[in-house]
Amino acid sequence: MTPHKIIERASTDSMNQSRHIEIVVQKYNSQEIANNRLRVKALIEVVRCLAFQGYAFRAHDESSSSINHGNFLKLLKLLALKNKQIRELVLDKAPKNACYTSPDIQKKILQVLATRVKNEIRKEIGDTKFYIIVDKARDELKKEQMTIVLRLVDQDGILRERFLGVVHVLDTTTLTSKKSIDFVLSNHN
Known part of the structure; x- marks a missing residue:
């Protein structure tokens, strides 16, 4: 067997091993994707629950020494307490670049939920006539x-x-009211 064939066979054998770098990276990536999805789903459920109840999300002081961490973090901790999978992925167990607990992330999740609600309202209205109050x-x-x-x-x-x-x-003039109504209706199509 020529040296070229030996190297070619060794290369093929190494590619077939379960520890080959491509396989390891692929497994890591798919597991990381699954973990991120579960983490985000948990956060969405917490945001949805707080939003539908009309509760405040955050407290004045959410530092580790604070007594009241706010409804968002408290509810997320409760969810983690009840679900082992979530417990291993959120708060202090989450990667530092993927905690997703900042006010900006909460607002973005709320915006997505609000857009879905507005789309449902738009579908419900359809071509029917409506009054503006x-x-x-x-x-x-x-x-x-x-x-x-x-x-x-x-x-x-x-x-x-x-x-x-x-x-x-x-102000409360008719023209200002009309412009504001036009703006809101055009934003909702």
């Missing part, structure tokens, strides 16, 4: 804000009201 009030900082709600009769003949949002407005 607008109410203005001042917040604690004395800034004007306007809520926009749509009232419609759905396919089953049931009267529904769907909240679209709160818009801060500079």
